[in-house]
Amino acid sequence: MLITLRMLLLCVHFVLASLLGLLLCICRPFNPDNTRLCAKLYALPALKILGVRTVLDMQSLHGVPRPAVIVANHLSNYDLFVFGQVVPPRTVSLGKKSLKWLPLFGQIYWLAGNVLLDRGNAASAKRAMTTITQTLQERDMSIWVFAEGTRSHGRGLGPLKKGAFQMAINAGVPVVPVCASQYIRHWNLNRWHSGTIALKALPPLSTTGLTLDDMPELMDRCHAQMKACIDQLDQAASPPQPAHA
Template sequence: MLFLLRMLLLAVHFVIASVVGLLIGLCRPFNPDNSRLCARVYAVPAMWILGLRVKLEDDTVRDHVRSAVIVANHISNYDLMVFGLTVPRRTVSLGKKSLKWIPLFGQLYWLAGNVLVDRGNAVQAKKAMLTTTDTLQHKDMSLWVFAEGTRGHGKGLQPFKKGAFLMAINAGVPIIPICSNNYVRGMKLNRWHSGNIIIRSLPPIPTTGLSIDDVPKLLADCHARMAACIDELDREAGTTKR
């Protein structure tokens, strides 16, 4: 019963938050801080509705004042709300072009200045990457990427795609890993306290002086750091795989 009530409230909240986010986007279209504001509108009430307790240890990403590529692990559809608590100022994300067809949310996502990529069109994808590289270099903005490209559903960190690391090297900006425990393993939405989430950002990984040839090593280094961090967060939050 509590689960059904939560899903109903979450659906109503999603519609209301999407309308509020769309109004923010219409009042200040493509403002680089729209994503952070809209993320909070989704996240704060959603965590209360779902009964999730969130602990933020995100100093390195929150206090970073220069452009960066922020790489996060992708766990479930709830990530929109979970990671929405920690999106820093002047940050946009990289998303699938198909997102724009979601009523209300797709339009606010576009108006928030996020980058939509058609992964099935190599020419358009390359053009989007070049535009993003210019944004990182010259517009004092950061880019949020789920480098796995798909949800892990609590099965652990999946292999990374190289696009985020290419953009970071081309723009000469650091990579900031940010991790959450695999919270879906312990979510019990029929209980008042449905689970624990810990979000932790890691120290920036510099890319200055690196070339395209360094992408595999950079990708592997970031993946190893994040995998170790996620394992530690799972132990602390009690969401280790059984």
Template sequence: MLFVLRMLLMGLHFVLAGVLGVVVGICRPFNPDNSRICARLYALPAMYILGLRVRADVGTLEDKSQSCVIIANHQSNYDLFMFGNVVPRRTVCIGKKSLKWVPLFGQLFWLAGNVLIDRGNAIKARQSIQMTTHTLQHEDTSIWVFPEGTRNFGEDLLPFKQGAFRMAIAAGVPITPVCVSRYIKPMRLNRWRSGDILIRSLPAIPTAGLTMDDMPQLIAQCREQMRNCIEAMDRQLQVA
């Protein structure tokens, strides 16, 4: 019964947050700080509705001194509510083009200045990557990417795609990994207290001076650091 009630409230909340987000987007279209505001609109009420407690240690993300590529593990659609609490200022996200067909959320995503990529069209996808590289270099704006490309449903990290790392190397900006603990299996939405979730950002990894030949090693380094961080957070929650 509690699960059903929460899902009904989440549906209502999703619509209301979408309406407010579209209003924000219409008032200041394509402002790169719209994403942070809209992320908070979704995330903060959702934590209370779902009965989740999120503890974030993201000092390296909040204190970033320049544009960067932010990479995060992607477990489920709930990531919107988890990571929404820690999106920093002037940060936009890369998403698949089909998102624009999601009522309210798709329009909000577009008006927030996020980047929609047509993964089925290699030329258009490459043009979008070039545009985001220019954004990183000249517009004091960071890019948030889920390098796995799809949800891992709380299992081990999937292989990372090259797009985020290609952008970072081309723009010469650092990569900041952000990790959330595995929450899919431990989460119990039929209980008043559904679970605890940890979010942690890691020190920025510089890319200045790297070439595309260095990309495989960079990907392996980032993936290994994120895997170790996620496992450490999972252990911390198990003994808490």
């Protein structure tokens, strides 16, 4: 019963937040801080509705000078609410071009200045990557990427795709890993307190002096650090197991 009520309230909130976000983006289209404001507009009330408590350790993220490439693990569609609360100023995200056609949300995503990538068109994707690299080099902006490229649904951190790391090396900016506990495994939306989600930003990985030949090692190092962090966060966020009789 409680989960049904929460889903209804979440749908109402999503529509209202989308209308407010659309108004904001129409008034100041493509402003580089639109993404952060819209993300909070979606995230903060949604977390209250879902009955989720979050434990945040974001010092490494908010202490890093822009620009940077932020790399996060991708669990589910709820990531909009989970990570939306910690998006730093002047940060846009990288998403699929098809998002543009989702009613309300897609138009907000586009007007907020996020980067839409046509992954099925190699030439278009290459041009977009070049544009992003120039943006990182010339503007005071960061980009947020779910580097697995797909949702894991709590099955653990998948392989990281190279696009985020290629952008970071080409632009000479650091990679900042951001990890969330695998909340899909632990929460229960039928309880008043659904569960606890832990998020942590890891120290930035410098790309100074690196070339694309160094990219595999950088990706392996990032993956290893994120996996270890996620395992630790899972232990902290998972509910205590009942003692055996």
